[in-house]
Amino acid sequence: xxxxxxxxxxxxxxxxxxxxxxxxxxxxxxxxxxxxxxxxxxxxxxxxxxxxxxxxxxxxxxxxxxxxxxxxxxxxxxxxxxxxxxxxxxxxxxxxxxxxxxxxxxxxxxxxxxxxxxxxxxxxxxxxxxxxxxxxxxxxxxxxxxxxxxxxxxxxxxxxxxxxxxxxxxxxxxxxxxxxxxxxxxxxxxxxxxxxxxxxxxxxxxxxxxxxxxxxxxxxxxxxxxxxxxxxxxxxxxxxxxxxxxxxxxxxxxxxxxxxxxxxxxxxxxxxxxxxxxxxxxxx
Amino acid sequence: xxxxxxxxxxxxxxxxxxxxxxxxxxxxxxxxxxxxxxxxxxxxxxxxxxxxxxxxxxxxxxxxxxxxxxxxxxxxxxxxxxxxxxxxxxxxxxxxxxxxxxxxxxxxxxxxxxxxxxxxxxxxxxxxxxxxxxxxxxxxxxxxxxxxxxxxxxxxxxxxxxxxxxxxxxxxxxxxxxxxxxxxxxxxxxxxxxxxxxxxxxxxxxxxxxxxxxxxxxxxxxxxxxxxxxxxxxxxxxxxxxxxxxxxxxxxxxxxxxxxxxxxxxxxxxxxxxxxxxxxxxxxxxxxxxxxxxxxxx
Amino acid sequence: xxxxxxxxxxxxxxxxxxxxxxxxxxxxxxxxxxxxxxxxxxxxxxxxxxxxxxxxxxxxxxxxxxxxxxxxxxxxxxxxxxxxxxxxxxxxxxxxxxxxxxxxxxxxxxxxxxxxxxxxxxxxxxxxxxxxxxxxxxxxxxxxxxxxxxxxxxxxxxxxxxxxxxxxxxxxxxxxxxxxxxxxxxxxxxxxxxxxxxxxxxxxxxxxxxxxxxxxxxxxxxxxxxxxxxxxxxxxxxxxxxxxxxxxxxxxxxxxxxxxxxxxxxxxxxxxxxxxxxxxxxxxxxxxxxxxxxxxxxxxxxxxxxxxxxxxxxxxxxxxxxxx
Numbered sequence: 001x002x003x004x005x006x007x008x009x010x011x012x013x014x015x016x017x018x019x020x021x022x023x024x025x026x027x028x029x030x031x032x033x034x035x036x037x038x039x040x041x042x043x044x045x046x047x048x049x050x051x052x053x054x055x056x057x058x059x060x061x062x063x064x065x066x067x068x069x070x071x072x073x074x075x076x077x078x079x080x081x082x083x084x085x086x087x088x089x090x091x092x093x094x095x096x097x098x099x100x101x102x103x104x105x106x107x108x109x110x111x112x113x114x115x116x117x118x119x120x121x122x123x124x125x126x127x128x129x130x131x132x133x134x135x136x137x138x139x140x141x142x143x144x145x146x147x148x149x150x151x152x153x154x155x156x157x158x159x160x161x162x163x164x165x166x167x168x169x170x171x172x173x174x175x176x177x178x179x180x181x182x183x184x185x186x187x188x189x190x191x192x193x194x195x196x197x198x199x200x201x202x203x204x205x206x207x208x209x210x211x212x213x214x215x216x217x218x219x220x221x222x223x224x225x226x227x228x229x230x231x232x233x234x235x236x237x238x239x240x241x242x243x244x245x246x247x248x249x250x251x252x253x254x255x256x257x258x259x260x261x262x263x264x265x266x267x268x269x270x271x272x273x274x275x276x277x278x279x280x281x282x283x284x
Numbered sequence: 285x286x287x288x289x290x291x292x293x294x295x296x297x298x299x300x301x302x303x304x305x306x307x308x309x310x311x312x313x314x315x316x317x318x319x320x321x322x323x324x325x326x327x328x329x330x331x332x333x334x335x336x337x338x339x340x341x342x343x344x345x346x347x348x349x350x351x352x353x354x355x356x357x358x359x360x361x362x363x364x365x366x367x368x369x370x371x372x373x374x375x376x377x378x379x380x381x382x383x384x385x386x387x388x389x390x391x392x393x394x395x396x397x398x399x400x401x402x403x404x405x406x407x408x409x410x411x412x413x414x415x416x417x418x419x420x421x422x423x424x425x426x427x428x429x430x431x432x433x434x435x436x437x438x439x440x441x442x443x444x445x446x447x448x449x450x451x452x453x454x455x456x457x458x459x460x461x462x463x464x465x466x467x468x469x470x471x472x473x474x475x476x477x478x479x480x481x482x483x484x485x486x487x488x489x490x491x492x493x494x495x496x497x498x499x500x501x502x503x504x505x506x507x508x509x510x511x512x513x514x515x516x517x518x519x520x521x522x523x524x525x526x527x528x529x530x531x532x533x534x535x536x537x538x539x540x541x542x543x544x545x546x547x548x549x550x551x552x553x554x555x556x557x558x559x560x561x562x563x564x565x566x567x568x569x570x571x572x573x574x575x576x577x578x579x580x581x582x
Numbered sequence: 583x584x585x586x587x588x589x590x591x592x593x594x595x596x597x598x599x600x601x602x603x604x605x606x607x608x609x610x611x612x613x614x615x616x617x618x619x620x621x622x623x624x625x626x627x628x629x630x631x632x633x634x635x636x637x638x639x640x641x642x643x644x645x646x647x648x649x650x651x652x653x654x655x656x657x658x659x660x661x662x663x664x665x666x667x668x669x670x671x672x673x674x675x676x677x678x679x680x681x682x683x684x685x686x687x688x689x690x691x692x693x694x695x696x697x698x699x700x701x702x703x704x705x706x707x708x709x710x711x712x713x714x715x716x717x718x719x720x721x722x723x724x725x726x727x728x729x730x731x732x733x734x735x736x737x738x739x740x741x742x743x744x745x746x747x748x749x750x751x752x753x754x755x756x757x758x759x760x761x762x763x764x765x766x767x768x769x770x771x772x773x774x775x776x777x778x779x780x781x782x783x784x785x786x787x788x789x790x791x792x793x794x795x796x797x798x799x800x801x802x803x804x805x806x807x808x809x810x811x812x813x814x815x816x817x818x819x820x821x822x823x824x825x826x827x828x829x830x831x832x833x834x835x836x837x838x839x840x841x842x843x844x845x846x847x848x849x850x851x852x853x854x855x856x857x858x859x860x861x862x863x864x865x866x867x868x869x870x871x872x873x874x875x876x877x878x879x880x881x882x883x884x885x886x887x888x889x890x891x892x893x894x895x896x897x898x899x900x901x902x903x904x905x906x
Contacts, residue, residue: 007474014476018381021373022390028443029393032400032408039411056634058627058653058779059803086303093300104304110570111308117497117566118314118559119504121531125555126314128538129321137622137667152307180293209401212506212531216538219622221650231622231650236403240507243407244780246799246809258407262400269399273392341768427743430773430788515750515774526773536750536776537657 033262040259043252049260053222053253057233057242061249065257068238070224074140075214075232076207079147083203086148087155088189088196095163096171096181096188109160115153123150124213131217141228143218150213151203158202162195163188194275201272205265211236235261315559322553325546334553340517347550349557354519355434355527359509360502362438362523367445368495374446375453376479380465398447406511409440414512422524432514435523440508445498452497456490456573457483459580490576493569500565504558506531530554618646619867625659625672626754627778629855631798632692633672635882640874647867655777657752660686663860669868671858674754674796675761687863688856689899691875693889695842695852696759697832698815699785699795699808706732706740707813713737714818714825717848721763723792724748724770732790737823747784747793750774754853759794762850786811794851797887801835806887814838819848835887843889854891862905869903876900 047064054062090108098105127146136142166188174184189196211234219231220241235257242254325334325347337348378387418431460483468478484491514526515536534551623633630653637649656673663671664684677688698715700707713736715723722728723735723746733740748770749756755778756767775781778799785791792815802809814832816825831841842852863869876896883890 007477011474011476014479015381018373018377021370022377022386024370025374025390025397025446026393028446029396031412032404032443033396035408035411036404039407055638056630056651059631059798060634086307089296089300090304090307093297093304097297097300108304108308110567111311113570114311114563114566115307117500117504117562119501119506119531119562121504121506121534122314122318122555122559122562125534125538125552126317129317129552132665132667135666138662149310156307180289182293182296183289185296205399209399209403211401211403212535215535219624219650220652221622223648223650226648230620230648231652236401236507239403239407240511241777243410243511244775244777244783246779246782246786246812247802250779254407258404262404265399265401265404266396269395270392273395428745428790430745430784432773510776515776517774537752 036255036258036262039255040262043255044259045256048253048256052224057220057222057238057253058245058250059247061247063253065233065235065238065242065253065260067222067224067233068235068257069260071140071143071218071221071232072208072235074225075143075147075218075234076204078144079151079207080200080204082144082148083151083155084196084200087152087159087199090156091159091163092185092188094160095166096184112153112156112160116157118153119212120150120210121212124216127213128216137229138217138219138231139229140218140225140232143214143232143234144228146213146217147207147210150210151207154203154206155199158199159192159195162192162198166191194278197275198272201268201275205268205272208234209236209261209265211240235264311563315556315563318552318556318559322549322556325549325553328546335557338519342547342550345546347546347553349530349554351517351519352528352530352533352554353557355513356503356529356531358434358520358523358527359437359441359513359529360499362434363441363445363502364495364499366439366442367449367498370442371446371449371453372491375450375457376483378450379454379457380475380479380483394447394450397443398451402444402505402508403511405440405444405508409436409508409512413439417524425524429524430514430526432512432526433524434513434520434527436512437509437527437529438523440512441502441505444505444508445502448501449494449498452494452573453491456487456494456576459577460486461580486580487576489572493572493576496565496569500562500569503529504531504562506535510535530558534558616646617644617867617870619865620648620650621669621865621867621871622650622652622667623670623672623857624652624654624662624668625670625858626656626674626855627653628656628674628694628696628754628796628798629672629692629857631803632855632883632886632888633857635886636871636875636879639879639882640871643874644870647871649871653777655749655751656754656757660858663858666860669859669863669865670871673856673858675757675853677856677858685861686858687861687902688858689872689876689902690854690891690895691857691879691899692855692883693842693852693891694797694839694855694887695847695849696755696762696794696796697800697838697851698792698817699782699800699812700792700815701785701789702808702811702813703789704732704813705742705789706736709736710815711813712825713823714816714829716818716821716823717763718821719818724760724772725763725765727771743790745788745791746772747781747788747791748772748774749778749781749794750776753778754855755794755796758850758853762848782809782812797835797838801838801887803887806835807833817848817851836884839884839887839889852889854895855888862903872903873900876903 049064050066051063052067054060094105123146131142174187214234218234220233220237221231225232238257239254242250245251334349336350338350339346339348413436414431417436418429422429464482465478468482509529510532513532515528516526517528520527534554537551633651637651641647656675659671659673660681662668677686719735729735732742732744756770760767760770775784778796781793782795782799785793800808800814808814816830816832819829831837841847876899880890
């Protein structure tokens with residue numbers, strides 16, 4: 001009987017620890033969200049999202065961070081489109097054209113996993129050297145290039161996961177009807193559309209929040225870029241640069257920017273989750 | 285008519301093939317690119333000296349990376365120390381114990397943690413963690429601390445890494461077949477005993493691989509760490525000392541790079557070290573995870 | 583298939599739009615007397631507030647010109663301009679020979695100073711303000727680390743520790759400050775904070791902190807007084823442990839810059855601020871901007887809180903600019 005009580009005790013202790021772990025996790029989430037929201041809401045007003053910073057973003061007391069909002073939108077929009085164009089063909093190639101256990105597929109997936117794990121600052125440093133080599137300046141274009149490089153592995157990996165479980169029968173049915181692989185694309189696309197949607201949302205979320213890669217390559221400015229060769233402000237850098245100022249109005253802009261960034265990312269993340277839940281047959 | 289379709293297919297295949305190959309080559313290109321850029325500093329100094337000396341005087345051409353490597357290691361260690369138990373317990377709870385309504389809450393929470401940009405974690409770190417350390421933790425141990433310490437960076441990193449670890453662990457745990465668990469329970473083991481003796485034993489390579497991946501993620505994290513680490517050059521002597529991890533070094537000084545001959549090469553070398561370590565860790569852990577999933581028969 | 587087509591259409595539209603706006607990239611011309619084009623400037627935090635004012639005024643004079651400003655430290659400014667990443671670099675220290683060899687062409691455009699900042703709520707603040715900090719003391723705080731308590735600074739037995747701060751980014755402020763003590767930025771001890779604003783914030787948050795700042799961040803632009811929570815610690819020039827009325831001019835920005843202009847504040851840490859270009863500028867907008875800075879722009883110096891340069895230096899700059 002002693003044996004069973006120790007067993008039970010261990011069980012309860014383990015359970016207790018697990019609940020603690022959960023609470024800690026929740027605690028962190030709530031703490032982070034609460035900090036951002038409380039500081040951000042206090043600083044937030046309509047000016048913040050509709051005006052450019054007045055008098056220089058480091059010391060100017062008026063205005064908002066419209067420059068960062070638009071800059072981020074430009075960069076993320078362009079990168080997402082470019083990323084999709086490059087990633088979708090690759091995913092198709094890996095899953096439809098290649099055999100299941102081909103060496104090339106294995107190596108490719110390995111390479112993408114590695115690229116997925118490369119820190120964004122390495123992308124930034126690498127992107128910076130490429131830019132200098134080609135004579136580009138810190139600009140919208142530079143930011144777009146680096147962010148595209150950054151999110152391609154994310155796209156590929158997420159879409160690959162979705163496509164791997166693709167039922168072979170549908171492909172076979174299509175082939176038996178005489179369609180080429182290129183034409184079967186249509187079928188596959190329709191099937192994995194939710195996967196593409198989730199991947200897009202995920203990548204946008206990652207792209208819009210990343211600071212280390214744009215630091216070197218997109219620069220920063222008070223105005224909205226009107227051409228690809230002008231520097232572009234981004235939301236994460238808006239937070240980073242303005243947070244450290246001794247001038248309270250500037251710090252407020254940082255908090256408001258952090259709030260906007262967080263809200264955008266949360267919306268993307270929730271939508272992503274909703275899509276997966278709606279369309280996925282997998283229970284967890 | 286048939287011919288055009290055939291041509292379309294083949295062209296498409298060629299383009300896709302090219303894109304795939306280019307993407308794979310990216311890894312090489314990045315490695316080679318960074319290596320070429322670091323060439324000048326590698327010529328002048330032996331690799332050993334670069335990695336083990338603590339003299340960092342760029343003006344004089346001395347580049348000892350040890351303080352930065354040590355800082356990175358310290359911070360990563362603290363982060364994993366915090367994240368590992370929490371993530372492990374959470375993952376076990378979610379796969380073995382939880383009812384679906386609990387999962388409904390936890391998964392969104394983890395999603396949020398995973399999605400938050402690192403700058404936001406940095407803000408949280410500066411507003412919450414740093415003052416907490418400065419006012420409540422440090423006074424017990426020392427005279428004063430600004431709060432910008434290894435511990436601050438470790439906590440922030442730890443929180444950032446939790447979602448990654450949990451999702452990897454869940455992946456690994458889910459691949460163990462239900463039957464194995466049921467056998468164990470049928471033999472009279474409690475849930476926890478089953479977990480400890482059956483689950484962990486079968487999946488410990490996976491657990492280790494996941495941890496290794498998390499480590500590589502933690503080592504590369506830049507902005508959040510930059511905002512709370514203190515940026516003081518030197519080997520940290522304890523977790524309440526400020527530190528200067530490699531990504532922070534690169535981020536702070538990238539602007540300076542070109543004005544001094546070997547400074548750029550040195551910073552690119554730092555990026556190369558990071559890239560190399562991440563590359564190796566990722567490759568190994570991915571291979572292990574892959575083999576494990578195959579073995580457990582998912 | 584439809585999705586693919588949609589994507590292709592979107593991409594085409596976006597590329598058309600961007601290509602057409604790219605047209606504006608190289609057209610830095612003078613069309614019929616009205617300047618148009620865009621220039622980018624980056625560099626020292628020190629010069630940033632003044633550069634903002636110059637840019638504002640210049641863009642008001644020439645509405646078709648766009649000036650992009652960012653700050654990242656003098657080191658970054660120099661790097662950027664030598665790499666042709668920006669048109670002009672803001673540098674708040676002397677230009678080094680290797681940089682001159684690479685083609686750096688400095689134009690002295692203003693003068694300001696680095697000051698020692700302490701927290702306004704420092705328990706020993708009033709004593710410190712009367713005692714001042716001499717070059718020797720500063721060396722013992724920031725270079726040798728011999729002084730670790732405020733008592734040592736004041737010559738008393740007070741054991742309250744000093745929390746020393748410096749700059750983590752390569753900047754003119756720290757470089758100039760170190761030069762005052764005969765050293766380089768990398769020799770400075772202390773917790774390193776990024777950027778001038780960052781350092782000022784750190785001192786605001788730390789009662790026992792001591793740091794170095796540019797005038798632009800130590801003093802509030804509108805009120806002309808030190809920023810809230812900060813005090814500017816006087817420099818004890820004659821090393822007598824006492825700040826005489828002659829040595830005290832730190833209450834407002836205007837008092838201070840007047841003193842710097844009269845050489846009452848040592849130079850370094852007062853120094854010339856430069857706009858640096860890579861070789862003689864060819865871009866008409868850059869040339870026009872530099873001309874403005876060296877002539878009418880100087881009227882903005884004092885109101886913003888900097889010292890104007892004397893005629894000689896300005897003339898020399900203009901000559902350099904127009905040398906063909």
